[in-house]
Amino acid sequence: MPREVEVDEMTCELHGKCVESAPDVFKLDADDDWSQVKVNPVPDALYEQVERAILTCPRQSIRWKDA
Amino acid sequence: MVAEKATHDINLHNVNLFLHDEFHEAFRVLRREAPVHWNPGSARANGFWSMTKYEDILTISRHPEIFISSRGIAGSGEREQDPEAAAAEAARPRGEGTSSIITMDPPRHVKMRRLVNKGFTPRAVNSMEPKIRQMTREILDEVGDRKSGDFVLEVSSRLPLAVICGLMGLPRESWDLMFELTNAALGAGDPEYQQAQTGESGHTNIAKETARRGNMRMAQYFRDVMDDRRANPQDDLISLLLEAEVDGDKLTEGEILAFCNLLVVAGNETTRNAISGGMVVLDRNPEERAKLQSDIPKYIDGAVEEMLRWTSPLHHMTREATEDFEIRGQHISPGEKVIMWYPSANRDEDVFEDPYKFDIERTPNDHLAFGIGEHFCLGAGFARKEVKVMFEELFDRYPNIKVTGEPDRLRSSFINGVKHLEVDYK
Ligand code: HEM
Ligand code: SF4
Numbered sequence: 001m002p003r004e005v006e007v008d009e010m011t012c013e014l015h016g017k018c019v020e021s022a023p024d025v026f027k028l029d030a031d032d033d034w035s036q037v038k039v040n041p042v043p044d045a046l047y048e049q050v051e052r053a054i055l056t057c058p059r060q061s062i063r064w065k066d067a
Numbered sequence: 068m069v070a071e072k073a074t075h076d077i078n079l080h081n082v083n084l085f086l087h088d089e090f091h092e093a094f095r096v097l098r099r100e101a102p103v104h105w106n107p108g109s110a111r112a113n114g115f116w117s118m119t120k121y122e123d124i125l126t127i128s129r130h131p132e133i134f135i136s137s138r139g140i141a142g143s144g145e146r147e148q149d150p151e152a153a154a155a156e157a158a159r160p161r162g163e164g165t166s167s168i169i170t171m172d173p174p175r176h177v178k179m180r181r182l183v184n185k186g187f188t189p190r191a192v193n194s195m196e197p198k199i200r201q202m203t204r205e206i207l208d209e210v211g212d213r214k215s216g217d218f219v220l221e222v223s224s225r226l227p228l229a230v231i232c233g234l235m236g237l238p239r240e241s242w243d244l245m246f247e248l249t250n251a252a253l254g255a256g257d258p259e260y261q262q263a264q265t266g267e268s269g270h271t272n273i274a275k276e277t278a279r280r281g282n283m284r285m286a287q288y289f290r291d292v293m294d295d296r297r298a299n300p301q302d303d304l305i306s307l308l309l310e311a312e313v314d315g316d317k318l319t320e321g322e323i324l325a326f327c328n329l330l331v332v333a334g335n336e337t338t339r340n341a342i343s344g345g346m347v348v349l350d351r352n353p354e355e356r357a358k359l360q361s362d363i364p365k366y367i368d369g370a371v372e373e374m375l376r377w378t379s380p381l382h383h384m385t386r387e388a389t390e391d392f393e394i395r396g397q398h399i400s401p402g403e404k405v406i407m408w409y410p411s412a413n414r415d416e417d418v419f420e421d422p423y424k425f426d427i428e429r430t431p432n433d434h435l436a437f438g439i440g441e442h443f444c445l446g447a448g449f450a451r452k453e454v455k456v457m458f459e460e461l462f463d464r465y466p467n468i469k470v471t472g473e474p475d476r477l478r479s480s481f482i483n484g485v486k487h488l489e490v491d492y493k
Contacts, residue, residue, distance in 0.1 A: 013443075055433075058447070060439060060440040
């Protein structure tokens, strides 16, 4: 089943670690107030990137929607 | 049935372990032999669970509603001798109205944090960079042509103070006072900072008395600033906090004081020691240092992260369990203290390749020097920028700076501190 990822807008503080770990999934533009998900559901090939972003997000703001 | 708790001969209540680099060896043994273990209490202090693995610190940090911060974040707390007092302590409301975010739990924590966090984002930090560079240059101007001196007093302690005072809108004259008061509040276990006066609380415990006096004087100072900002609001943090509301209520005076106190303490001692510790480790690794100085723009970001991993300026943060929890086969019960040892996580062989090697090109370098999750260091962006700008400017001005004496270390299992560091600037 395709999985969707989400960013908790209450806690995200724009550290950008997610963009570093998963540049194909997250983006942060100058006027964003939290990290934006570019592709949902996430293609299988990008799962690993997302797992890494989930692990290293300083605020632990990223999660799989079904998790 | 109560399972036997794993223990170990190494006792982390022994502060002397932290006076030298011995604690790294202690943690290496613990990670291998008893990664999660129960450190029994002493006559005066509570026992605690020690977390020495990176992964386990992640687990604890991901459950701020189970492992709470409001019952204390440093050490394991004093043991209550008398059962009645212990019961009263357990029933005490958790710091409502008087605590800052660092000792606040969900769900209130994030609401408070959101009042101020816009001022700490990478964007906010970047817009402050020219000012931080200016402050750094002024500090180095004061060192001037001196041939040698104390790096901590003359350089590393000064920038963090300047930045925090700037953020809070405090005048330059306040820097020296803040330096003294933060030393008293945090270095209270070290004889150099103890003020051996007989206090009204009976001087049985000089460390506590020193901290208490430091905190009182700081509170008085900030009360005066608050009075001033009520009358003349400014574009600074204190004015912002005076106006702010959470769930329709204004913050109490106690909460604002606690927040000011937190910023001054959390922002100073830590960043100071990242810079001092960074100077020491660069000096001891001449090859890495030469590489950095050969192309500073290329290597500085990696070097800053590696200095943070290496120094781990905060040795630990403490939590208290509120539910039963299983981790690595150990059973944690409600009311028990849990200590997360950051220097140990940051040298965990399962996460960092060759962890005892200082490598400014280490990638990835997802160290936990700033913690992670709910309480992730609010000032991390400022801290990183300060360390970066300081070494850029320092090596520009004093490319041959050399450490000439052994670092004089702080006696503390909480802060990885250097009190004095003799250097030749030229
Ligand atoms: C290298 C320097 C620094 C280090 C290593 C450091 C480390 C930490 C750590 C480990 C925590 C987590 C506390 C916990 O989990 O309970 C923390 C929290 C915090 N730090 Fe820092 N810090 C540094 C610099 C700063 C600076 C410069 C500031 C202010 C400008 C600051 C402000 C704070 C605040 C306000 C918190 C509490 C956040 C919360 O509870 O939500 N820190 N810091
Ligand atoms: S790493 Fe986490 S906190 Fe940082 S921008 Fe991405 S989601 Fe937000």
